[in-house]
């Protein structure tokens with residue numbers, strides 16, 4: 001039933017798939033034309049979770065599909081935050097650098113940010129409270145659409161993680177994070193949360209609900225958010241009805257069993273919960 005509804009919604013939401021080898025760029029004209037209202041996704045969270053960390057497209061190509069986003073880099077070499085057209089790499093040592101255009105990307109979601117709804121979000125004591133608050137706005141605007149949210153302000157508490165670059169043969173993401181995750185805790189830090197909301201039918205391709213990354217205003221600190229708290233911040237929502245996905249034609253990628261249920265592992269790597 002879930003699978004069927006996903007297919008129907010996928011058709012209605014103009015989902016499209018393409019392989020991302022550089023020679024197959026005949027589609028880029030269409031993608032660029034539509035990209036203001038398109039979530040562009042590189043591979044699947046499921047392929048990343050199973051340990052497919054090879055880059056599929058270059059950062060230079062990713063930037064053609066959006067100016068805001070989240071993701072990671074080849075070998076899970078840090079967390080990606082795309083903000084105002086710049087791709088930042090929050091590394092496992094806690095530093096942040098601008099990603100090179102030649103760096104490659106095994107998983108990411110980007111779009112061109114277009115503010116549809118603005119609101120002040122107040123009194124957020126933890127990440128679940130933020131999810132509940134953002135859910136209300138998403139439900140008002142259509143819970144079956146995608147949504148990027150930009151939340152700017154001063155955060156009383158910001159707990160982020162990144163990870164050390166992995167070498168081949170790659171382990172699954174939960175095993176890699178078990179030893180190589182690094183956490184950083186900041187107090188009273190100014191910056192921006194970049195959040196992606198995926199509808200609940202996306203559990204075969206990504207993770208339903210919210211995924212949060214952070215970058216500080218001075219662009220020196222950032223990562224994947226595990227916990228946060230803040231008194232008040234400005235949230236801007238970009239409601240997005242189209243979805244475009246690129247896949248690898250690499251034979252190792254093609255051998256993967258991507259319908260395998262890795263939702264438990266995804267929950268573990270996304271939230272730090274056991």
Ligand SMILES: [Zn+2]
Nearest residue numbers: 211212213224
């Ligand atoms: Zn993340």
